[in-house]
Amino acid sequence: DQQVKQNSPSLSVQEGRISILNCDYTNSMFDYFLWYKKYPAEGPTFLISISSIKDKNEDGRFTVFLNKSAKHLSLHIVPSQPGDSAVYFCAASPYTGTASKLTFGTGTRLQVTL
Amino acid sequence: NAGVTQTPKFQVLKTGQSMTLQCAQDMNHEYMSWYRQDPGMGLRLIHYSVGAGITDQGEVPNGYNVSRSTTEDFPLRLLSAAPSQTSVYFCASSYLVARAPRGTGELFFGEGSRLTVL
Numbered sequence: 393d394q395q396v397k398q399n400s401p402s403l404s405v406q407e408g409r410i411s412i413l414n415c416d417y418t419n420s421m422f423d424y425f426l427w428y429k430k431y432p433a434e435g436p437t438f439l440i441s442i443s444s445i446k447d448k449n450e451d452g453r454f455t456v457f458l459n460k461s462a463k464h465l466s467l468h469i470v471p472s473q474p475g476d477s478a479v480y481f482c483a484a485s486p487y488t489g490t491a492s493k494l495t496f497g498t499g500t501r502l503q504v505t506l
Numbered sequence: 507n508a509g510v511t512q513t514p515k516f517q518v519l520k521t522g523q524s525m526t527l528q529c530a531q532d533m534n535h536e537y538m539s540w541y542r543q544d545p546g547m548g549l550r551l552i553h554y555s556v557g558a559g560i561t562d563q564g565e566v567p568n569g570y571n572v573s574r575s576t577t578e579d580f581p582l583r584l585l586s587a588a589p590s591q592t593s594v595y596f597c598a599s600s601y602l603v604a605r606a607p608r609g610t611g612e613l614f615f616g617e618g619s620r621l622t623v624l
Contacts, residue, residue: 396548426612435510435596435615436549481548491600491613492537492556493564498548 395419396484398497405504411469413500415482418463422484426491427456427467430479430499439480440467443488472504508532512597512616519587519623527582527619529597536602538580539564539613540572542593549596555580556602587623595619 397416405411413427423444428436442449442456442465449456455468469476482497513528531538539554551564555574569591571583580599584591598613 398548428613433618435598435617436613437615438612441612483549490537490602491598492602493551493554494539494613495551495565496541496549498546 393418394498395422396482396495396497398480398482398500400500401498402501402503405472405502407474407504407506408471411467411472411476411502411504413467413469413480413482413502415465415467415497416463417465417484419484419486419495420463421486422495423488424485424490425456425458425465426483426485426494427454428481428483428496429476430481436481469502472502474504474506477502477504510597510599510614510616512595512619514619515617516620517622519584519621521588521623523587525584525587525621527584527595527597527621529580529582529616530578531580531597531599531614532578533599533614534577535599535614536577538574538597538599540570540580540582541596541598542566543596543618544593552582552595584621587621589623591621592623593621595621 426441427439430436440454458465479499481499483494510531540552541549550566553572555561597616600613
């Protein structure tokens with residue numbers, strides 16, 4: 393039973409355009425959501441997070457949107473750059489403001505083309 | 507700035523052998539955890555610990571043991587390796603409560619340990 397789902401295994405976007413990565417969750421107890429980026433042969437690195445009391449959080453080129461009623465979040469990258477090419481994982485925690493017991497999605501591979 | 511250090515990076519085992527994956531962090535994090543990453547499955551939580559002497563099971567604990575005798579170390583033991591345990595293993599740590607200035611409470615991951623069981 394996949395509680396965090398990323399239905400698009402891959403996404404290709406041109407440099408300079410917007411990348412939109414989507415994530416759905418089923419557990420209404422999730423209270424804190426994070427996005428991680430992973431390059432090959434490296435560990436995942438934290439990108440951005442959002443608490444369930446917010447619907448948007450921005451950090452530079454990265455914005456995360458949360459629609460709690462739809463149990464859906466998305467990551468927007470604007471403008472996309474070749475260095476953004478990586479696998480992106482959505483993750484959720486039942487604990488506010490901490491990454492304890494994170495449940496991860498299956499990941500979306502983003503390729504940013506020139 | 508060591509962060510989270512995992513050893514070994516690569517290991518090949520035969521079915522039935524045992525081994526320990528080491529994990530150490532130098533950030534004084536209370537929370538430590540082990541994940542495995544398999545194709546099409548994302549990262550799945552094996553075991554976690556909220557402090558020295560305290561461990562608990564995650565989503566896929568069978569076949570693995572952990573202990574937390576110090577804040578810094580959280581080894582993962584495979585008791586009798588099976589081919590189904592072929593995977594990439596990640597150790598990760600974080601504060602239990604988000605701390606200033608960033609306050610995001612995110613997990614910090616090690617570089618991973620690739621294990622193959624023949």
